[in-house]
Amino acid sequence: MKNIISKILLGSIVAGTGMVYMSCANELDMKPQDWYVPETFWKTKTEFEGNQIALANQFRGFTYQVMFSAGELRSGIFTLSTIDGSGTADADVIQQVVDVSHPQFSNFGGWHGMIANYNEVLYRCENEGVEILDEDTRKGLMAMAYGQRAYCYFQMYKMYGGVPLRTVPDVLLGEYDPEKLYMARATAEETLNFIKDDVKKSIELFNESNYVFKSNKKDYYWSKAASEMLAGEVYLWSAKVATGDHAAGGTSDIQTAKGYFENVIGNYGFALQSDFYSIWTSSHNKEAIFSVCYSSEEDGVYYTSPETNFLWARTTGAAGNNYWSTMDDDGWGKISGKAYRFGRWCEEKDGKLTQRTSKVWDKANFGVMRYLYKNALYYHFDEADSRGDAFYPQYHLTDADRGTKTLMLNNFNPHDYKLAGCFVIKFRPSIIAGSNYYQFKVDVPIYRLADAHLKLAECCNYLDDKNGLKTNIDIVRKRAYGAKYDAAVHGFIPSTFADNEVALLKEYDKEFYMEGHRWWDLRRLTLVKDGAQTDHLVFQPQGCIGYGLNPVDNAWMVENDGSAVVTSVPVLTTQEAHKLLWPIDNNTLGADPLLEQNPGY
Secondary structure (H helix, E strand, O other): OOOHHHHOOOOOOEHHHOEEEEOOOOOOOOOOOEEEOOOOOOOOHHHHHHHHHHHHHHHHHHHHHHHHHOOOOOOOOEOOOOOOOOOOOOHHHHOOOOEOOEOOOOHHHHHHHHHHHHHHHHHHHHOHHHHHOOHHHHHHHHHHHHHHHHHHHHHHHHHHOOOOOOOOOOOOOOOOOHHHHOOOOOOHHHHHHHHHHHHHHHHHHHHHOOOOOOHHHHHHOOOHHHHHHHHHHHHHHHHHOOEOOEOOOOHHHHHHHHHHHHHHHHHOOOOOOOOHHHHOOOOOOOOEEEEEOOOOOOOOOOOOOOHHHHOOOOOOOOHHHOEEEOOOOOOOOOOOEEEEEOOOEEEEEOOEEEEEOOOOHHHOOOOOOOOOEOHHHHHOOOOOOHHHHHEEEEEEOOOOOOOOOOOEEEEEOHHHOOEEEEEEOOOOOEEOOOOOOEEOOOOEEEEEHHHHHHHHHHHHHHOOOHHHHHHHHHHHHHHHHHHHOOHHHHOOOOOOHHHHHHHHHHHHHHHHOOOOOHHHHHHHOEOOOOOOHHHEHHHOHHHOOOOOOOOOOOOOOEOOOOOEOOOOOOOOOHHHHHHHOOOOOHHHHHHOOOOOOOOOO
């Protein structure tokens, strides 16, 4: 697979080689206007702080990887065909064809480039920064750098296990000898302990400082809350996932993770948005812990990939003639009782049906569709769950309807039609100034409060705290169902450890689709507390996206090719256990003789 990073990284900084940019006019401007080199940079507080804007700019280039290609693509949730007449991208990866010839990522996912910049921040703060910065600012910037470096290493750890641990800006300090820059991989245990130490330092420095960077936009920049969220995630993973020489298991790590998630929930003033829709339409909303900015029209960089790859391309026109869809006048959402020929809006007046001009798709100047979720994911949502409103189901016509001029069906029953597939519009687009077309002008959450609640619930399940488990799942469900929430119907009922883990997976699936969670959830959730690696849901039928559905008694539960929904096929077989970690690409191995490939490749 192509280098994931190059698909979205439109601008970069190379602070490790002394090249940093910051815009004179706008934060997070991808078009650099001023360039600096080490001899003229790092001379003022403004330059130290400007570097944080550049770092946020560079991190934005990793959003596609974090939110999709590493976190979802291999998670058993995609089909191998689409519904707009186009072809699926990354079919090899979707089918778990991951080997040295198909490494998916190069150079450890590119994360060392970000790490080099955080290493330089720490070096500068410990040298020039001692004289230039007040202690609050210096410690605050170091707290941000330690937390962000830990985040990058944690992404690599989950993907590769042990990795080279670079902690100093070697090239910046004048080391150009390749042989001296070679570095072997640390063990998994050494890497995980390093991450824990970094995030601990971050939290300690935040505690020693009152510094807050860009308080009016603080969710765009690393914070103490982000470090605590990361720490909780790290210790939860440490407790449940064995990697290399790191053995999973330990109530102590779970207790530590639980404390961090409780701090995030209780100490920062975060609150769930009152409705699910507003998360994707409100910048700096009260649920956002750490986000990536794509919502600035001055910036002009929007979250187009992979979002547009899940939608119908207006230019192909294939879907417009073949499917029925339930939709409202604006096309975003669903209504019961009526179905329209896809892409054609109409209204009924005085007994006559009149076709209206499309309000949405004529303004959707997207490319062709490349990814399609399995229908099974959509079937898990009930009508009252607002999280399902981002799905835009398309139904095959019956033979009787095919070729007719009917534009609308009254009393539409979706069970009478086979579901061809669903377009998905979770991150809601809008028309920007000076344009006639939709853009995904949205902020993309890396961490949001609902994640803290569900991961706290996961900790509670490990600790057999059924009340805490129920409370935190129900908090998320109440927001999902809103006024339709009925505790007797929608409230969570705790069961065995294994059943609760499976229920948590389904809750994560419904809350976090398109947010890069499912692959990591499959790897972490397990049927046996402190059990074997193969007890994790990635190897179990319960990890199948169709698990829990009943296509035998519900013949309408079909996949987009018309076949019955699969309910019990694991995402990985036990013979593919080595694929839990990604292979290191041959170019990276060839460039450093000290590196060794992951086992099984």
